[in-house]
Amino acid sequence: MASVTLENLQKTYPNGFKAIHGVDVDIQDGEFLVLVGPSGCGKSTLLRMIAGLETVTEGKLSIGGKMVNDLEPSQRDIAMVFQNYALYPHMTVYNNMAYGLKIMGLSKQEIDERVKNAAKILELTEEQLTRKPRQLSGGQRQRVAMGRAIVRKPSVFLFDEPLSNLDAKLRVQMRIEIKRLQESLGITSVYVTHDQVEAMTLGHRLMVLNGGNVEQLGTPIELYERPASLFVAGFIGSPAMNMISTKMSSDGKSIEIASDISLALENGGAADYAGKKVILGVRPEHLELSQTDNSLPFTVTLVEHLGADTLIHGHFGEDMTDLTVRVSGTHTVKAGDQLPVTITRDHIHLFDPATEKRISL
Amino acid sequence: MLKRVHFEPSVLPYLLVAPQIIVTVLFFLWPASQALYQSLLVEDAFGLSSEFVWFQNFEELFEDPHYWGSFQRTFVFSFLVAFLSMSLALILAVMADRVIKGSGIYRTLLIWPYAVAPAAAGALWFFIFDPTVGFIPYALQFIGYEWNHKLNGNEAMALVIFTASWKQIAYNFLFFLAGLQSIPKSLIEAAAIDGAGPTRRFWTIVFPLLSPTTFFLLVINVVYAFFDTFGIIDAVTGGGPANATNILVFKVYNDGFVGLDLGGSAAQSVILMAIVIALTVVQFRFVEKKVAY
Structure with missing residues (x-):
């Protein structure tokens, strides 16, 4: 459990492109923050900066009060769910979830306990644990990806458009499951999506990004009732505002x-x-x-x-x-x-x- | 109503496949059948008559310790060539995969050796390692090592292995690079978040995912070492010293065209043919099914 603090966080690529123009946000312990915006707005970049997969050009990034700008992803106590799930195709579902735990050096018994527990939460059967990812359906793969994040018992969950590869019906179902899971585990989460319905339903607070700038930060209702700019007004709500x-x-x-x-x-x-x-x-x-x-x-x-x-x-x-x-x-x-x-x-x-x-x- | 697409009988389809069939028959099937037939014949010393002897040539081969020696050398040679060229190519590919600036030039340069003809590559290494005028033996002198592959069989073997590997690295490099680039980046990132360092990521994620490429290259490299290294052997050592580098494919040529034992040479080439058929079967059976994850 930890808070995540971004202070004037900026990202400039070596080719001079400025992807993030200074983001300030204090994500509370246990909060569900959704980063939302059109493609190319920098939301994924910002998430990857928190994960440690992209370097921070300027500003300060703290997790649990500790500055983590220069720490490796593995040292940040985070777990990430990728858009394409990024499951290791050559390992069984069980080993996919156990991979990080083995590296942590946990005992076989402890690993087994955590994996079985996560499987239970996510309603994956024992038989499914022995399968390879390619033998699972999209929704099941999604669960495994979540399971891999849960077993690590991280301080922060990062989600990079985790539902965009699912069909509409499954997406609604998984959305509810993610929400329920986050509330029961109480782990601080940052969730990236371009889907405003997902954003509105999942987030305690939403951060609307546009061209690397924060357009507005607030609760879903605040954004709906008092959009701070034309962009937010047009982005939140369907059909769009007249x-x-x-x-x-x-x-x-x-x-x-x-x-x-x-x-x-x-x-x-x-x-x-x-x-x-x-x-x-x-x-x-x-x-x-x-x-x-x-x-x-x-x-x-x-x-x-x-x-x-x-x-x-x-x-x-x-x-x-x-x-x-x-x-x-x-x-x-x-x-x-x-x-x-x-x-x-x-x-x-x-x-x-x-x-x-x-x-x- | 017609159940199937129906064509009028015509000679056109036969004309269209004819070139392929003619080439295959003329350059593959006919020579292969000639080799099979020759392997059952024994010729007299002057090449004036030949006698049909059934499998006598094969029997003699299997009793010949030189032949088994050559077999053994071929296995050592092809295993080391495959191992050396594949491991070096993999290292180079992993490094090339990380290079961002000037990667095009780097890759192009690494592919060049593949375009060098085997005999030319042989000549190049022959000069570099020549005990009298070569640069490397000269350099080795300073650390107290006397290099002379013209006298030392192991050194001669090492030299042909280097040469054959050097030529094959470019090919392996290309396939490994393509294999590496087809591994989704998010997998590596997921492993990094899971706490795996670069070395661990390589051995637990990247290398297993490269296994289809690796297995494919293993077969290709063994085939290469078995059959395509004649030019290198001929140019660098000529099979010597004292048969130290006389591998099967070179022995076929040497026994047949230098020793003029056409029947025995044909029998050897039939055995090589069987080996290549076996390797091809392995290739098709396993590469396409088993190694896929």
Whole structure:
């Protein structure tokens, strides 16, 4: 059990490419932190730096209060689950799990006990322990990879997109198992994924990375309710948040959504942005299909029936601004229909188009 | 409706495979059958008549201590050539795998020896080790060692082993390098996290995963040492001194074309043929099935 502290952690490759631009985070003991972002954002690099597979160019990395910048991976008391599982193909499942323990110099009895115990937790049968990895299914291999991490009883678990090679159904199942396992073992974990659903469901806290920079660090709900930037707003939530270019009124107390429709802002608005252009963000699930004084005339172009929800795509206004509305249940809306859509002020987000940062009200 | 794709009878397919069949028959099957036939004949000293003697040539061979000596030398020679060239190639491949800058040049240079003809390679080593004008014997003098492979049979054997290995290293290097590069990097990383140091990682992860390549190369190298080293032996030692480097393939030539014992030479080549067939069977049986993990 240990905390992991990153202080101004940076990575520059020998060719001059700067992959990580200074990350600061204090991962609490027992916390589940998810690093999330699009491919190439540096999330895997950051994880590999914590693992010791990539060198730290600048900054300080501590595990359990001890600086580990220059320690070998094996000395950091970590275990890692790789995307392709990285199981040793020539060893049986048992030996795959026992490999690290043998190197630790544990007794045969102790090794046997730990491996059997891990197998039990992960529901691997005795017979499966004698097989080679290639004789197992994807989900079973995933379990073995986790087992190899568990038996070492590390202070920190590192997961590098461990579920991306599984099919959708298995992924959901393994996601739940990882969450349950992490909670029961209480081991500090860092998990890399590009899948925002995985990130939201697994993490105590999420770190959204973009181009080697931290866009936002916070709990899943914080990220959902108060995205710090346009990037986070667009990345978290599915379908993605609607972004509408609008103008702040001259007194800064309301925004003008369309030519004659304006929306009064909470807390007296933002006087700094009076008369300026702002980007209004509204999640599809926060739009209402109702006729009010300032509802928008919405033209439907496409309807997606998901069963539990219905996604209605369309546009409004003279410049045909795209909009997606999510309503629960099934609806008999068809393309070409005209509907009134209302934006309520409770769930709106405003962003500065220049800095792409959130405008706080 | 037709159950299968149906073609009109035509001579075209036969024409297309004809070149392959003609080459195989003309250059492989016919000479091989000639060797088989010759091995059952004994020729008189002047080459004017020959007599069909069934397996007399083979019987004589198996009773000949020189032949068994040559067999033994061939095994020593091929084992050492395979071991030396494969282990050196593996070391070089492991190092080349780590080089990042200028790896292209490094690899290209290491492949060059393979392009040198056996006789030319033999001549090269012949000069380097020549007891009179060679550089190495001259250098060895200073540490008090008298090198003369023209008199010392063991030294002669060592020299042909070096030469044959040197030529084969490039080939083995290429395969080992390809084998190393096909091992997923994450496996090495996983082993590093599991606490294995570089040496341990090599012997417990990398080397076992290279086993299909290693086994393949072992067969190839033994075949090479058995059959493709004639040029080297001929150029470096000529089978001498006192038959010390007279391996089977050289003895076939020596007995047949120098000693003019065509029947005995043919019988020897038939035995070599059997050995190469056996090795090929081993190759197909095991490389493709057993060693896969």
